[in-house]
Amino acid sequence: MDNIRECLYSTYHLWLKEFEDNKFIVGITSYLVEEMGSINKVNLTDIGAHLMEGDIFGTLENSEEVFELTMPLDAEIIDVNPKVDKELSTLVDNPLLIWLIKIKLTNEDQVYELLNEIEYSDFIV
Numbered sequence: 001m002d003n004i005r006e007c008l009y010s011t012y013h014l015w016l017k018e019f020e021d022n023k024f025i026v027g028i029t030s031y032l033v034e035e036m037g038s039i040n041k042v043n044l045t046d047i048g049a050h051l052m053e054g055d056i057f058g059t060l061e062n063s064e065e066v067f068e069l070t071m072p073l074d075a076e077i078i079d080v081n082p083k084v085d086k087e088l089s090t091l092v093d094n095p096l097l098i099w100l101i102k103i104k105l106t107n108e109d110q111v112y113e114l115l116n117e118i119e120y121s122d123f124i125v
Helices: 030-036 084-093 108-113 117-124
Strands: 014-020 023-028 041-044 056-061 066-070 075-080 101-105
Touching: 041 084, 101 108
Parallel strands: none
Antiparallel strands: 014 023, 023 101, 041 056, 056 066, 075 101
16 A cells, blocks of 8 residues: 555544554544543453454443444554543543554555545535
8 A cells, every 4th residue: 555644534433544554543533522522431442353344443431322433444453552541631632642543454455445634524514
């Protein structure tokens, strides 16, 4: 894949940024934070999990609801942010600063289904 360095977005309200060939950090978008209002807890699946696009890799909780985090691509989880529960205020204030998981793609062609910033902005309107 050609060296993508800017953020890409999924229709599941996640941002992704490539840090190595076919390896991405994944976080939530500001739109999702606004929709939830607050986040009290983050639950994430374990390192080593092999998930398909559409599988659930974790949840976000507030006092009223649980939001399921949906895998945007077929991938293996290679790291989970151990500090995310301690950084909830930063996650809410500026979600682009906090990553949730790192993934290694198992189907690199799926990257081309992700949205750039303009396409994502159009999607959420």
